[in-house]
Amino acid sequence: MTAAPTSVVTAVTHRDETALVAVLGDAPGLVLVRRCADLAELLSAGAAGVARVAVVSPDLRGLDRDALRHLAGHGVRVAGLVPGDDEAGERRLRQLGVATLLRPDDDAATVGTALRALGDASTSRPLPQEEPPPADEPPDAPEVPTPVTVVWGPTGAPGRSTVAVTLAARLAAAGVRTLLVDLDTWGASVAQLLGVVDEAPGVAAAARASEQGALDVPALARLAPEVLPGLRVLTGLPRADRWPELRTAAVEDVLRLARAVADHVVVDAGFAIEDDEELSYDTAAPRRNAATLAALDTADHLVVVGAADPVSLQRLVRAVQDVAVVPSPPPTVVVNKVRAGVAGSRPERAIREVLGRFAGLEDVRFLPWVPDDCDAAVLAGRGLPEVVPRSPLVAAVAALAADLDARAAPPATARHGRRRRVAV
Structure with missing residues (x-):
């Protein structure tokens, strides 16, 4: 049985939108359901339940932590589209909790794999990957968190x-x-x-x-x-x-x-x-x-x-x-x-x-x-x-x-x- 495609909405700047739409069209297992012009339309689409994943630009006007929480409340996971030389934009998205970042020059296979995995995840944040200690070394004592x-x-x-x-x-x-x-x-x-x-x-x-x-x-x-x-x-x-x-x-x-x-x-x-x-x-x-x-x-x-x-x-x-x-x-x-x-x-x-x-x-x-x-x-x-x-x-x-x-x-x-x- 073939799995249902992951539905995607976008809210990105005009300079990257055309290339992203073309890549999404070629990416396996994805379907683009809406191209949002602004944050208000994105939040409305999220509340309507039309998509599982949203792709946003770091300079999307009004994008903040509360908007991302609103999307998460409706089951929408968020990825960012950031040029490789935009360090400030990448830092801003990561501090907002967006962990999945795409580049404008990513190919369809890369984008498809990333967004399908995000759509199947329970959160937009990455899961910590912990490697077990070597067999000849005792595990470190767990760090006590600040109460x-x-x-x-x-x-x-x-x-x-x-x-x-x-x-x-x-x-x-x-x-x-x-x-x-x-x-x-x-x-x-x-x-x-x-x-x-x-x-x-x-x-x-x-x-x-x-x-x-x-x-x-x-x-x-x-x-x-x-x-x-x-x-x-x-x-x-x-x-x-x-x-x-x-x-x-x-x-x-x-x-x-x-x-x-x-x-x-x-x-x-x-x-x-x-x-x-x-x-x-x-x-x-x-x-x-x-x-x-x-x-x-x-x-x-x-x-x-x-x-x-x-x-x-x-x-x-x-x-x-x-x-x-x-x-x-x-x-x-x-x-x-x-x-x-x-x-x-x-x-x-x-x-x-x-x-x-x-x-x-x-x-x-x-x-x-x-x-x-x-x-x-x-x-x-x-x-x-x-x-x-x-x-x-x-x-x-x-x-x-x-x-x-x-x-x-x-x-x-x-x-x-x-x-x-x-x-x-």
């Missing part, structure tokens, strides 16, 4: 940003190179907490560069200045109404590259995780909560922060239930701002009983309410571990950091005290 920890929680200012900043600062103080990313599309505040000027380009510039295929590890590092020894910060949106700039594909790419910038990535995420039902039918439309949902999906660790008062605890119970139905790791639940005034003389015990009864949460962490220490850190524009290193909140977050990253654990001598010197 991404997302700090999230319900609405009502439970202290998500304070916990995220303190956690990142504590990891950095322990010698773990850390990148703190502010992805809160409702009220970014990391820049203010750490005294970074509003003009810092931050995550908006990173997302914009990613969309255009211009973001790599050095570029991301330049956009994330070091505010403390070992701590880089990618500041959030300076205005909440700029949330459409943080699209899913760009956020995923930023977090992917962030793993190469630091040894631990901490993300301060917005509270809302609802997926707009109307917009979800339009994969090209921006969604305000997409940044948070993408971060949760990417995360290795999830810290859910709620406050200790009765209203906040009710919101925390619902938040734990809500986050359980979206792609995310198992949560580490943290109750912040714990004090006797809102939960009685033994607040930890009372809160644990409430959360165990209504949410089935037994393993809960508690962070003390120390408003004076937090105020001092905000006034100084620095992290709590630097301004008030002996704060009980710093000690509690340090224990959390050690559980999330073994490299942040204190040495054994520090945990058990100094050994008594024995006279001989």
Whole structure:
């Protein structure tokens, strides 16, 4: 039985279109179904399901990461047509994730083989080819990937940003190179907490560069200045109404590259995780909560922060239930701002009983309410571990950091005290 031909659409510049069409006509196992004049027509063809493969030029107007994600969502794999001397165009396509590249002078057999293989693939990215080690050499130990920890929680200012900043600062103080990313599309505040000027380009510039295929590890590092020894910060949106700039594909790419910038990535995420039902039918439309949902999906660790008062605890119970139905790791639940005034003389015990009864949460962490220490850190524009290193909140977050990253654990001598010197 003869296999069905691979359907192809094109959106390439005029100087190469005639030659490409002729080659596609001669290539075995391919059928050209449409020649698109612009990106809008290409996206429309992709959404209509008329083709399995699209061939694009690097200078196609409007081509960005979100457009490629739109095509991928409709099962369209993308190849690029790049002249051999167009290094900038080739680099741009590769950074956008286009791995299959054709040359204008390729023959029909070469083009046919490449596009048929792409049409049968599950992604536009190449699969890694790993060669087994020689029989007389032991395999290398697997490299531990940089963990991404997302700090999230319900609405009502439970202290998500304070916990995220303190956690990142504590990891950095322990010698773990850390990148703190502010992805809160409702009220970014990391820049203010750490005294970074509003003009810092931050995550908006990173997302914009990613969309255009211009973001790599050095570029991301330049956009994330070091505010403390070992701590880089990618500041959030300076205005909440700029949330459409943080699209899913760009956020995923930023977090992917962030793993190469630091040894631990901490993300301060917005509270809302609802997926707009109307917009979800339009994969090209921006969604305000997409940044948070993408971060949760990417995360290795999830810290859910709620406050200790009765209203906040009710919101925390619902938040734990809500986050359980979206792609995310198992949560580490943290109750912040714990004090006797809102939960009685033994607040930890009372809160644990409430959360165990209504949410089935037994393993809960508690962070003390120390408003004076937090105020001092905000006034100084620095992290709590630097301004008030002996704060009980710093000690509690340090224990959390050690559980999330073994490299942040204190040495054994520090945990058990100094050994008594024995006279001989």
